Amino acid sequence: MDTPSSFQTDALIAEDIDAYLAAHQHKSLLRFITCGSVDDGKSTLIGRLLYDSKMIFEDQLAALESDSKRHGTQGQEIDFALLVDGLAAEREQGITIDVAYRFFTTEKRKFIVADTPGHEQYTRNMVTGASTADLAVILIDARKGVLQQTRRHSYLVHLLGIRHVVLAVNKMDLVGYDQAVFDGIVADYRAFADSIGIEAFTAIPISGFKGDNITTAPSANTPWYGGPALIEHLESVEVDAAAAQAAPLRMPVQWVNRPNLDFRGFAGQIASGVVRAGDAVRIVPSGKTSTVARIVSMSGDLDEAVAGQSVTLTLTDEVDCSRGDTIAAAGDPPQASDQFCATFVWMDEEALKPGRGYWLKLGTQMVTASVQPPKYEIDVNSLEHLAAKTLGLNAIGVAEFATDRPIVFEPYAASRPLGGFILIDKFTNATVAAGMIEFSLRRADNVHWQPTAITRDDHAGMKNQKARVLWFTGLSGSGKSTIANEVEKQLFVMNRHTFLLDGDNVRHGLNRDLGFTETDRIENIRRVGEVAKLMADAGLIVLTAFISPFRAERRMVREMLEPGEFIEIFVDTPLEVAEGRDVKGLYKKARSGQLKNFTGIDSPYEAPENPEIRVNTVDMTPEEAARFIIQQILPLK
Amino acid sequence: MRSLTHLERLEAESIHIIREVAAEAEKPVMLYSIGKDSAVMLHLAKKAFYPAPPPFPLLHVDTTWKFKDMYGLREKAARDAGMELLVYQNPEALARGINPFEHGPLHTDMWKTEGLKQALDLHGFDVAFGGARRDEEKSRAKERVFSFRTGSHGWDPKNQRPELWNLYNTRKRKGESIRVFPISNWTELDIWQYIMAENIEIVPLYFAAPRPTYEYEGGLFMADDLPRLEAAMGKAPEITMRSIRFRTLGCFPLTGAVESTAATLSDVVQEMLLTTTSERQGRVIDKDGGDASMEKKKQEGYF
Incomplete structure (x- = not known):
């Protein structure tokens, strides 16, 4: 040789x-x-x-x-x-x-x-x-x-x-x-x-x-x-360093370094551009501006740092800035939005569930995101676009994504660090997909947030109560609707402003386009969650009575709401008891095969692990259960 | 335009990884073995959080059989970094007097594998940094930067998460833990160059000096603690003074020395570049159990 x-x-x-x-x-x-x-x-x-x-x-x-x-x-x-x-x-x-x-x-x-x-x-x-x-x-x-x-x-x-x-x-x-x-x-x-x-x-x-x-x-x-x-x-x-450095500055903040009251550094890896002391910067998504004071390093302050380096910056002003924010060129900040279109590769044995909430990690941001049914799947051999309702392992598709709050990003073609993301299953914690953002579907108007004059607290305060969502979950026939009705009656007597959402007033109107497949059930709960959130914004105590069999969706609704607002009430009735009651004759139909995807029979029910309230309908009457629930949620304001 | 050198790119990647753990782990710890790779990893941690000290402690899983010079540097390095130093010795191994001569593979198993598991469980650490590199050994080449371990610390090569871009999924269930290797992409030469460029203090045993040596089962070893060797081996080994140094450091009866006159960093790097045997060759651990032995050890929970 x-x-x-x-x-x-x-x-x-x-x-x-x-x-x-x-x-x-x-x-x-x-x-x-x-x-x-x-x-x-x-x-x-x-x-x-x-x-x-x-x-x-x-x-x-x-x-x-x-x-x-x-x-x-x-x-x-x-x-x-x-x-x-x-x-x-x-x-x-x-x-x-x-x-x-x-x-x-x-x-x-x-x-x-x-x-x-x-x-x-x-x-x-x-x-x-x-x-x-x-x-x-x-x-x-x-x-x-x-x-x-x-x-x-x-x-x-x-x-x-x-x-x-x-x-x-x-x-x-x-x-x-x-x-x-x-x-x-x-x-x-x-x-x-x-x-x-x-x-x-x-x-x-x-x-x-x-x-x-x-x-x-x-x-x-x-x-x-x-x-x-x-x-x-x-x-x-040529390694593509020139292009990355020519782009405007973006540094996703990884860690706020605060050893003492006199020092507040923002640490991160520069995604693009060049930074020097004295540069004007903007924190996104808040939109606040400041100036770079120092680029701190163990071997002395640096004059400048470039894309790819991990640095610590200090700013001249005491601006709010934490992990997940991006420090960007003041005159050319990246966009923030809660909806975008992306190409993504599915990497998990369990197929995509459109509508379900997944963790989305992009840069140093972690949010809940849901995926619309794919616009199409790409056949990687013929490159043809195929119609698809979901994506399985190793499939590639294009879909719209919605996040629970605006995130800062750029198209993948312009920036790998700010355009690439992963999805994480909230239950298994597996990395289930990798995505590349194509474009934003709308520019979030709240980059410079204008609060509405009457706040949600004002709405609730006027009603002399705290907004809440009492989320009843349990098997069909467990007694959810009966108990929720009883709770509402008792709250009404107590002069509280309430509203009950259940299958009858939702399935026949808002959600009449949905069936009972797993995907439709997820979408059903998502919509109910959004409506409950709007009503909570209006200051109401909302009661919902849906089987809501999947933990992931209940968690999704919980995360839509303010901390403490979501009260999960597990109506804990054993299957044999619920089936024994069979008020609507549904279990009989499910057992005989006339009814498909019936929870508890041929579709799973994932019981809550840590519900705020658990009621046992075998030993309690509906009135007793309702009183018990109200005692648990006192005081009401 | 300024092009980053390979060392700058590696440094930036490692610092990013270390900060990501600090931001997302509940209770991280840095495993510190006192070797050159640990020295570089510790230095990177200091840089990542300067002017603050790194926001996690150092953990040394001790076997009681390390070189004296290693114990000396251990205390100093922790003090210089402003970090808490935790030392753990498996009490069962201590009680049974486990040693490399009488107990063979059990020595590594009890002191290191079991000791590590016990220490992590004792303190409830959910993420542990380790200084392993992908170029060290074949099964390491496929190891993730974030390596997931089951509740019993096992490693399943078929059940690891894909790692894309610089996005690391750190979510896990209670009881599960993650081993994180921030210097995965560094080679042995990168480590030496960085030690030179950053003037990082390492154990003097990496440099050649006249030291008392003995031969054992075809290898050359240093008699770091002669009375103890004598007790464990049943008789005193025959000692010869030789100019030797070490390419890796572990337990002194298990770490083969090389005859050398390389007394400076440049000399050491020169010798490394011209050498014709790999770094792990001096270690006994890879050889027992055939060519899949490291993979097997990892499945059992060895680092």
Whole structure:
């Protein structure tokens, strides 16, 4: 193996280590991903890069040689793929099943490689690897040409906003280093790339196994090739620092640093732009303005800091600013809105539930968001738009999102840090989706908030009470409506202003377009929650009587309201008791199969874990239960 | 326009991760092993919160078998950072006198794996920083920055959350915990360069000096505590003075020394770059149990 000039030379290290280190100190970093189908030779290529850049030591090489004999697929030759297929389960199956990160360095640059799998079901992993990459190497097996997987990977690379694409036509040794094969593949790929909006790519004929055009080009086998070797190209690509620094300043505040009363610093990683002491800034979403006083660091104050750096700023004024806020250029702040359109990738076994509240994390902001039914799903193979009611694992779609309060963001195409977000399931805590914001659906008018003259407290105060939402939940036939009615009667006698929302006055009007599927049930509760919130804003004591079987939706309503306003009342009647009553004959129908999706029978009821109030209808009469509930919520103002 | 160097990018990423934990964890702690990676991680934590001290304590899970020089630096580093230092020794291992000679793999299991679990449970820490790097070992390359552990501290490689951009999902149920590795993306060379650039204090054992050594089962070790070695081994090992240093630091009877004359940081880096064996080669832990041993240890709760 000859050591090419671009890799670190032992000579300089041996002769003048300080000169070597001084040079090394100022290297830049390029993060890239490799993607390709199962047998395109990704792992072999990465193993080769590590080997050629001397990232493999003798003991590892010895282990590799013995491994190659045991698990290898390359006969008696060294199987470089074994270097990078880390987990035991994968080695047994001979495939890579997760994202692995590898590191190597040349004389010009340091590299972090995300090795991402080619299997169809692992879109999730590729998207993960691509999210932090500056460049993508798309591998093609020269014998097979552009495959559906190639198209899928290229689309994902483009979707995740990677601007530098390398088409590595691998296994050229197996097609006799034939230029016509290479040119044909490049032409095919160009047509496809144009169609999805990839503006430019660099095509390189290589053999990861034999080493052609990896470190120097052209290799003796491809005299017809006039471009750079793979490593040369990776070393010379411009990292997109200029664009990020040219954009206006945005720094999402991560942490407010307050060691004592005299110091108040705002810590965060600069998402875009440049900041200097004396710069005018605006805090969004509040809209307050101030001026940067200092850029504080342990080795002394800095004159300026740029996109990508983690810094601590102090301001000249005592303005309100906390985690989740963004410090931005005063004259060019980002937008804040509570509705936007985004492309998103579903990453969980459990499909999207439109209407359900998920945690949405964007930058340092965490809010509750609900997703509308997708406008369409994108078939990543044909790129066709398909009609969809939901998205399952590894599906990609476009939908409108609504958040419970305005968040600061930018389109993903303009800013990865302020345009990319994740969704988190509130019950399982799993990361279920990754999204890229396309555009805002409306500019929130409350960036400069104008409070209405009569507040919600004024409304409630005039009624001599505190607004509340008494949320009754329980099985069908548990006694929710009966008890809620009784509570309302007793409150009425006490001169309280109340309103009861139940199935009869909601299902026949506001929600008559909804059925009983899981998605419709979620939407039903969402609307009831919104109406209850409006009524609470008007100062009323609202009583609702709905089965509301899912914890997530009850929690969603709770989070819409002010702290303490939502009173969850669990009407705890065992299924056999409710079924025994069967006032409306519904259980009988459900048991006989005439009624589908019936809670307790073929649809789950998730009982409250910590309800504010629990009533036992087996031992209490409705009147007793109502008195018990009112005692629990006293005083009423 | 100013391009950030690789070290600046790595530093910014690590500081971001450390602050994210401080902002979102209920009760975080930084595991501090006194090695060079821990030294860099601690330095990054100091930078992340300057001028305040880092808002979490340091925890050393001790085996009683560390080098004396390590214990010396431990106290000083915590004091310099203005942080509380918690030291934990598994009482059962202490009572049974667990040592690397008589008890083999049980030594790591009881002192480190069990000790760590006990210490985290005792204090109720929900997030623990660790100084592991992805370039150290094959199964680490796939480890997340935020690694989720079950209520019993187990690690399930198939059930880890995807990590996109710089967004970390820190939500968990009661009893579950997270191990966070802020220097995941640093290589051994990055660590050394950063130590040089930032003038970070490390244990002197990383630099070559004449030290008392003995050979044991094909490896070269330092007799850091001869009477104790004698008691544990049954007889005193044959001691030779050699100029040695260490590439990693752990328990002295388990940490192989290399013969070296590299006495300065530049020399050490030079030797590292020209060396032909990997960093973990001197550690006994990877070898027992075949090539999937580290993965298996992690599933059991080892860091």
